[in-house]
Amino acid sequence: MKELEPLRGSEEFQRVFKGGRSLANRVAVLYFLPNGVGKVRSALVTSRKLGKAVVRNRVRRRFREVLRRHRAALGGGWDLVIMARRRSREAPWPEIEGSLVALLKQAGVYHQP
């Protein structure tokens, strides 16, 4: 998945948090910053406040599935950090997918194929 490389290291996280913009709804917070690489790099954050390990793993898997399904529509060079919020624990799948896509569209990262 060349178009979905991971983001690593606290320096890269700090760069996105400080230099980037953010959008949010009840399911997640999206931080985004142009990276000039031509590829989309992304990372998911599920804090301990969200729940126990089973809950955090399930949320991360569902978020990752959203990115996988829509990776063809993600264009340009962006660094993304998606942070899960409380609603993501009990939200049904259509709500999660719809919420994340809405955030990506709002940020201008999402292009119709």
Added chain:
RNA sequence: UGAGCCAGCCAAGCGAUCGCGGGCACAGGGCGGCGACGCCGUGCCUGAGGAAAGUCCGAACAGCACAGGGCAGGGUGCCGGGUAACGCCCGGCGGGGGCGACCCCAGGGAAAGUGCCACAGAAAGGAUACCACCGCGAUCGGCUGUCCGCCGGCCGCGGCAAGGGUGAAAUGGUGCGGUAAGAGCGCACCGGCGGUCAGGCGACUGGCCGGCCAGGCAAACCCCACCCGCUGCAAGGCCAAAUAGGGGAGGGAUGACGUGGCCCGCUGAACCUCCCGGGUUGGCCGCAAGAGGCGGCAGGCGACUGCCGUCCCAGAGAGAUGAUCGCUCUCGACAGAAUUCGGCUUACAGGUUGGCUCACGAA
């Protein structure tokens, strides 16, 4: 039929499509490389738990002496066994609870010493005598006066600890005898203690004898017995890359470092520590065949052990299980491996197997 006790097992299932981690294969395809090969791709196989959890114990493994002596510190604590080891497990003993099946118990030492036992109470420990009880003496009063005698008050000397009262706890309990009043003072039974004999590997149990001398708390300090070196896979090892190994202060064969809270001992080097200024933030091994699972036979009451057969069962590195659809049922709990095992503890919808107890009914 109802109520209950103990032990064990399972942890929704089946199918389709798209995706993820790991392993193996690839003759053909794409990219890189002279090449071995790597990446992509394709095919097949495989992919969380009974607690993976809490991190409360024990070990393996690794480094430092194949971890040694002492102090300090910590842990364990009825007996016997199991185990690599344990604070775990099994079988007993003693105590407590339940009609019972059965369950629970940190359960050594208080005649080594220190300390504590608030309030109440006379007294909280080798202590004491408040009220009371009894004897003797003196004195006062009453019985009309005196002697004698009797009754009562007060004082002194002495006896005693049965009764009252306090407390969680006061030198054993009940009964009879005994006495001035009383007391294990004597006797019987019970309880405790000591001795002895018998049984048992032992904890302990039972019999006999002695005799009443010994309060509680050690999850208070402590004593005794046994155990414990420290650090932890981010241990430790190998390879590659990078800068410049630069400047200052202190220590070092009078022994740096290892080394831990300390001393000794051991090891054994030309380094080490701090400050200033810089570089790196990769890859591989450890890393999964093990005190392993399952089945059978044998030994043992059992924990467990021995032998034989058989199986290979996650291995990531920002961290693999998700999405959609169809069907079935009782509509699904607690919950996600990170070096690996053995335990303990805690969380938990339900389903299921075996054994046992009590109550009622029938035969």
Added chain:
RNA sequence: GCGGGUGUCGCCUAGUGGUAGGGCCUCUGCCUUCCAAGCAGAUCGUGUGGGUUCGAUUCCCAUCACCCGCU
């Protein structure tokens, strides 16, 4: 992953085995024309479950929550 610490009224805190104390807050009363301040009084607590002890905030065990280090 490894190691350490803390839980006491609504908030901040004392308390090393013997009645849980103080300040702020809240309520009531007094005072004041009224409010504030002041004075007097009251309510409210040992995170949870066991154990040791006559008696536990204190000692022991388990558990829950939170916090802080190392990497």
